[in-house]
Amino acid sequence: xxxxxxxxxxxxxxxxxxxxxxxxxxxxxxxxxxxxxxxxxxxxxxxxxxxxxxxxxxxxxxxxxxxxxxxxxxxxxxxxxxxxxxxxxxxxxxxxxxxxxxxxxxxxxxxxxxxxxxxxxxxxxxxxxxxxxxxxxxxxxxxxxxxxxxxxxxxxxxxxxxxxxxxxxxxxxxxxxxxxxxxxxxxxxxxxxxxxxxxxxxxxxxxxxxxxxxxxxxxxxxxxxxxxxxxxxxxxxxxxxxxxxxxxxxxxxxxxxxxxxxxxxxxxxxxxxxxxxxxxxxxxxxxxxxxxxxxxxxxxxxxxxxxxxxxxxxxxxxxxxxxxxxxxxxxxxxxxxxxxxxxxxxxxxxxxxxxxxxxxxxxxxxxxxxxxxxxxxxxxxxxxxxxxxxxxxxxxxxxxxxxxxxxxxxxxxxxxxxxxxx
Amino acid sequence: xxxxxxxxxxxxxxxxxxxxxxxxxxxxxxxxxxxxxxxxxxxxxxxxxxxxxxxxxxxxxxxxxxxxxxxxxxxxxxxxxxxxxxxxxxxxxxxxxxxxxxxxxxxxxxxxxxxxxxxxxxxxxxxxxxxxxxxxxxxxxxxxxxxxxxxxxxxxxxxxxxxxxxxxxxxxxxxxxxxxxxxxxxxxxxxxxxxxxxxxxxxxxxxxxxxxxxxxxxxxxxxxxxxxxxx
Numbered sequence: 194x195x196x197x198x199x200x201x202x203x204x205x206x207x208x209x210x211x212x213x214x215x216x217x218x219x220x221x222x223x224x225x226x227x228x229x230x231x232x233x234x235x236x237x238x239x240x241x242x243x244x245x246x247x248x249x250x251x252x253x254x255x256x257x258x259x260x261x262x263x264x265x266x267x268x269x270x271x272x273x274x275x276x277x278x279x280x281x282x283x284x285x286x287x288x289x290x291x292x293x294x295x296x297x298x299x300x301x302x303x304x305x306x307x308x309x310x311x312x313x314x315x316x317x318x319x320x321x322x323x324x325x326x327x328x329x330x331x332x333x334x335x336x337x338x339x340x341x342x343x344x345x346x347x348x349x350x351x352x353x354x355x356x357x358x359x360x361x362x363x364x365x366x367x368x369x370x371x372x373x374x375x376x377x378x379x380x381x382x383x384x385x386x387x388x389x390x391x392x393x394x395x396x397x398x399x400x401x402x403x404x405x406x407x408x409x410x411x412x413x414x415x416x417x418x419x420x421x422x423x424x425x426x427x428x429x430x431x432x433x434x435x436x437x438x439x440x441x442x443x444x445x446x447x448x449x450x451x452x453x454x455x456x457x458x459x460x461x462x463x464x465x466x467x468x469x470x471x472x473x474x475x476x477x478x479x480x481x482x483x484x485x486x487x488x489x490x491x492x493x494x495x496x497x498x499x500x501x502x503x504x505x506x507x508x509x510x511x512x513x514x515x516x517x518x519x520x521x522x523x524x525x526x527x528x529x530x531x532x533x534x535x536x537x538x539x540x541x542x543x544x545x546x547x548x549x550x551x552x553x554x555x556x557x558x559x560x561x562x563x564x565x566x567x568x569x570x571x572x573x574x575x576x577x578x579x580x581x582x583x584x585x586x587x588x589x590x591x592x593x594x595x596x597x598x599x600x601x602x603x604x605x606x607x608x609x610x611x612x613x614x615x
Numbered sequence: 616x617x618x619x620x621x622x623x624x625x626x627x628x629x630x631x632x633x634x635x636x637x638x639x640x641x642x643x644x645x646x647x648x649x650x651x652x653x654x655x656x657x658x659x660x661x662x663x664x665x666x667x668x669x670x671x672x673x674x675x676x677x678x679x680x681x682x683x684x685x686x687x688x689x690x691x692x693x694x695x696x697x698x699x700x701x702x703x704x705x706x707x708x709x710x711x712x713x714x715x716x717x718x719x720x721x722x723x724x725x726x727x728x729x730x731x732x733x734x735x736x737x738x739x740x741x742x743x744x745x746x747x748x749x750x751x752x753x754x755x756x757x758x759x760x761x762x763x764x765x766x767x768x769x770x771x772x773x774x775x776x777x778x779x780x781x782x783x784x785x786x787x788x789x790x791x792x793x794x795x796x797x798x799x800x801x802x803x804x805x806x807x808x809x810x811x812x813x814x815x816x817x818x819x820x821x822x823x824x825x826x827x828x829x830x831x832x833x834x835x836x837x838x839x840x841x842x843x844x845x846x
Contacts, residue, residue, distance in 0.1 A: 197736070197737075198734075201737060209719070212719050521715070522717050524715075525715045525716075525717055526717075526728070526732075527700065528674075528676060528703065528709050528715070529703065529704065529709070529728055529729050529732065529776070530700050530701065530702075530703040530704025530705070530707075530729060530732050530733075530780070531700065531704075531732050532696075532697050532700045532701070532732075533696060533697070533700075534697075535732060608676055609671055609676050609677060612711065612715060
């Protein structure tokens with residue numbers, strides 16, 4: 194019974210608004226655009242945030258990436274042609290990490306060598322990644338054909354290689370993919386698998402794999418290519434000795450990532466004279482991205498909030514005019530026996546209907562806008578239930594807040610004076 | 616029934632003062648009056664004599680400055696706005712000179728208006744609205760808006776609305792003031808019929824041929840009762 198009366202009141206409110214179609218529509222417009230922009234902005238913000246998260250997730254949220262870098266001291270050292278610059282992570286570092294950090298679930302040592310690969314008359318420049326089977330658990334990619342590296346490949350020093358989809362297309366072309374013998378440098382490798390690759394960059398951090406990668410066992414890389422590299426840059430020959438270019442480790446729990454990274458840094462500092470390593474934690478980047486997104490949302494939210502405020506003031510303005518215009522009607526209702534509370538209800542319901550209806554249309558608009566943005570610009574947008582319910586709730590609240598004052602004004606009307614009002 | 620039970624409106628030394636600038640105006644000055652249930656009163660007097668104030672007081676639209684006002688034996692002088700609204704809703708029906716229908720509502724909805732505040736459900740209200748429209752001869756105008764009606768028709772809608780809550784007391788403020796004399800006659804005959812059905816009617820008018828329909832004619836002057844004629 195109570196419920197049907199509530200619906201009846203809403204219907205009466207709608208009828209009254211319908212009497213002034215144009216005015217009601219124009220009044221609602223403020224809410225329509227206010228709510229529409231809130232919904233659209235939230236979904237664009239959410240989309241941008243999600244894209245950043247996905248990029249970072251490619252790096253692995255549980256991962257700790259330790260990379261070799263040339264220390265400042267080493268960079269400035271002079272010794273002419275004969276000097277060999279030695280820096281970076283060592284096999285011992287890898288062993289120590291394996292032994293002293295129980296929180297690390299997986300540790301993949303990485304040795305990077307640029308080599309040319311040939312198959313018949315096809316040729317391409319590869320980034321040879323000497324690593325272990327752990328790599329593929331740390332950088333999980335879809336296996337398109339064959340298999341990834343195995344423990345036996347490492348222990349038995351098998352000359353096998355796993356190519357990326359990109360490399361396989363370029364090198365193998367249309368030939369039967371698996372079992373081909375590819376020459377890398379001067380050595381022969383058997384292609385045992387092909388994986389899909391991701392490529393790209395997230396902020397300042399390169400994701401671990403590249404499309405020109407070829408994965409071979411670390412023991413093979415050590416034995417075939419050694420630890421010495423000769424680079425030619427700017428006419429000079431630089432001789433370097435680097436054991437491992439990277440060690441990628443994975444913590445067993447999100448909460449262990451950052452403490453473990455700190456502990457690794459502490460350990461490395463003890464064993465390295467110079468700071469010839471760098472530790473990067475994608476999770477920290479993720480946190481940063483989340484913080485950025487939060488700031489972004491607050492800024493967008495404030496802008497949208499202001500437009501809602503303007504919409505609300507517009508509604509209040511019209512309702513105040515409507516109260517003045519309907520003074521006589523209010524007087525009649527009061528004379529007949531309507532209580533102040535009932536007059537407040539009547540006007541409040543009209544305002545709420547106005548703002549909520551505006552809100553609903555705004556949500557429709559706000560849902561279509563991101564779709565259009567995605568369609569035309571390819572920018573990702575995400576609609577969340579909160580992104581729709583929140584603006585709807587706000588429009589309801591705006592209706593109540595900005596309706597109270599005009600409704601209270603209506604209830605203050607003195608019936609005797611109101612009945613004389615023309 | 617005792618005499619007390621038979622009195623529907625009782626004013627005792629009623630005073631109503633307004634502040635007009637620095638001056639106090641006595642709109643009602645020591646008015647005592649008993650109105651018996653089922654009687655028909657006309658209140659007459661020049662403008663400013665206090666007849667409208669008297670009607671507002673009797674209709675629970677206004678409060679006395681001092682004195683007592685009893686409706687059906689209950690003092691309403693000290694009631695708050697809510698309680699006064701409730702009195703109007705349940706015990707009183709108003710008829711105005713300018714009809715005071717709500718322009719955007721149909722005849723049906725105007726008649727039903729008090730029932731909405733009484734909390735009747737839509738179905739029952741519609742039924743009652745139709746019944747009242749039939750009573751005042753407007754059952755074929757139910758879906759018209761007031762602007763589509765003649766003055767006499769509008770006043771009949773207003774009377775139907777005043778009857779919706781089945782009040783014992785009908786108050787009319789110059790009910791024929793905006794009507795031509797032929798239409799005014801019709802409205803007065805309608806009021807006389809209602810009186811015949813047992814309604815108590817208090818009517819403000821300044822026209823003696825209208826006042827002639829009433830049994831008692833109360834003449835007001837300067838906020839006081841000048842004289843009462845009964846026929």
